[in-house]
Amino acid sequence: MQSVPEKKVLKSSEIYAQAKEMAKAKRIEHGVRTSDLNVNTLKKILKKEGVRVDLVTSVGNRIRAAYFSDEDGCSIMLKKSLPQEPKMFALAHELKHHLMDRELIAEGKIRCGDYNRNKVTEIAAEVFAAEFIFPEEEMHAFVSELGIAAGSCSKEKIIEIKRQSPVPISYIFIQKRLTRMSIIAEGQYKGVQFQKLEENLYPSLYKQPWFKSYRARKRGG
């Protein structure tokens, strides 16, 4: 009987490094430019990779997206009501499953609904998505241009990063990346409501006093 060569078991750090390399390679393959990335370009990339995207209105509260691969093909169920940033992140996350986990999914070796068993797979998908959307090196350069360095990143600076980012990214994304880049400490801004803070600093047109009085005048005839 022939002996089957043993498959090398990778450490989780090696799996994450592989996911990051795959993201870099796929960006090159699809000619991705960070500033051009949006939900539509991601959908086009997925289509080229043979994945359909179905926007679904009624998914459960906790599901953002799900990747399916079986005899009915490969597709992603994506929650329609998600804002742009998490929608993009979810699509990139599911792209990683398609590229790197498809066989295991089809064989039923990894399945949905069991996060703990799939923890490394899921973290690797997060690593892939982050690198695919905004490569770490590019973000490093971008943050430096804004004059942000370790220990000098205030809440307001984080808002500035979000507002000036070439690609839509969430506050969670920014904080995780800045932590990874050792610019902020882990959990430094835990509990900060960045969205609210941003609205206070930069009120939308409809909330600005001059617009409110203008609208009141208009309504008054």
Added chain:
Amino acid sequence: MNNVYESIAKKISALRAEFGGKGLTQEELAVKMGTTANTISRWESSVYRPSVEDLHKLSKVFGVSISTFFPEMNVSDKHHALMSATGELSPADMDELIEYAKFRKARTILDNAKRPRKKSTEK
């Protein structure tokens, strides 16, 4: 090819007739679907072929699963899927995934039904 759509046509007609115990007119169903009574009539006589999205919408209006339109549909309870979720899934979340798996299966059935059959090479 026609069997699938004929079966769907009969099912739409039956569900409409049974809806809420007293039934719906084609006009009433058309309003709920955001289409015309003419389209409903043509779906029911298999002149028009409803898309998988139409069937999904119909299933929501009638409060049934999309698999109702495909009596022979077989969906495994083991889903070959991974997802981005924010925590452990509830039974309702799992139901949504199962319904999406059925939607995918329905799409495959319709795609196969649309595909022209190869001519047999009789000698």
